[in-house]
Amino acid sequence: MPGRDTTLYGGNTTCLEVRFESGQTVIIDAGTGIRRLGEGLQERNGMGPAALLITHVHWDHIIGFPFFATGLKPGTELLVDGHPNAMMGLQHTLDNPMGGGYFPVDIEDLEIHIKHLNRIARQPLELDGAIVDGIPLRHPQGGLGFRLREGGRTLVFITDNELADEEALEEYASFCAGADILIHDAQYAPEEMPARRGWGHSDYEAALEVARRAGVGRLMLFHHDPARTDAELKAFELLCRDLAEKRKWDVTVEAAREDAEIHLGGDSP
Numbered sequence: 001m002p003g004r005d006t007t008l009y010g011g012n013t014t015c016l017e018v019r020f021e022s023g024q025t026v027i028i029d030a031g032t033g034i035r036r037l038g039e040g041l042q043e044r045n046g047m048g049p050a051a052l053l054i055t056h057v058h059w060d061h062i063i064g065f066p067f068f069a070t071g072l073k074p075g076t077e078l079l080v081d082g083h084p085n086a087m088m089g090l091q092h093t094l095d096n097p098m099g100g101g102y103f104p105v106d107i108e109d110l111e112i113h114i115k116h117l118n119r120i121a122r123q124p125l126e127l128d129g130a131i132v133d134g135i136p137l138r139h140p141q142g143g144l145g146f147r148l149r150e151g152g153r154t155l156v157f158i159t160d161n162e163l164a165d166e167e168a169l170e171e172y173a174s175f176c177a178g179a180d181i182l183i184h185d186a187q188y189a190p191e192e193m194p195a196r197r198g199w200g201h202s203d204y205e206a207a208l209e210v211a212r213r214a215g216v217g218r219l220m221l222f223h224h225d226p227a228r229t230d231a232e233l234k235a236f237e238l239l240c241r242d243l244a245e246k247r248k249w250d251v252t253v254e255a256a257r258e259d260a261e262i263h264l265g266g267d268s269p
């Protein structure tokens, strides 16, 4: 929800860009944030080989696609993978040959080449030496979380996931084991959870617990509640840090901010 109260952490919905040393780009989700990412990619003269991985097709994760796809250079190749519904969801954001008036551009008229793989729900995806694994989400209508590895570096991205019980904590901790950073859903505070059970999101305490069990030293709180203001998020971030400190857990905590850049190891800045 862009506005006066979201200038610090940002108000756009889910979109991440992961750039690998190989030159491969992976974009995760096509929320409203993908429009500006598209502009940035054009400024940098295209994006090289790119894959778009969709966690699931709830609107906040795909609604930016038409504004991205129509801005790409003609001939751009885009690989689509992720949740089995990914391609269907992206198609629904544009108009289709049957009409309906959703968007002035028909999916058939896009001048880019989309290749739909639909592999990652069943087996790891290899992208120029990097490996991407998927894990099913505990979220209404399902979804996928991703672990991306290149060389010795690992990033795990899990959003729209409810860490509701011991079994879930264990399952996701083992998927995250040894990662350099975990970006996890932390839409709520622990005290807000009882009224939000079954909504498919987590609180920061549960996300922190997964990071601790997985031995991950860096946690990014993600998928902020659209009603949360900058001031409230700042407090949220501090509360989670305090909790880690109080329990003497060696986990650095930060709340996701729009345009934040993270560099994992290596020499390049």
Ligand SMILES: [Zn+2]
Residues within 6 Å of the ligand: 056, 058, 139, 160
């Ligand atoms: Zn969702």
Ligand SMILES: [Zn+2]
Residues within 6 Å of the ligand: 058, 060, 061, 160, 223
């Ligand atoms: Zn969502």
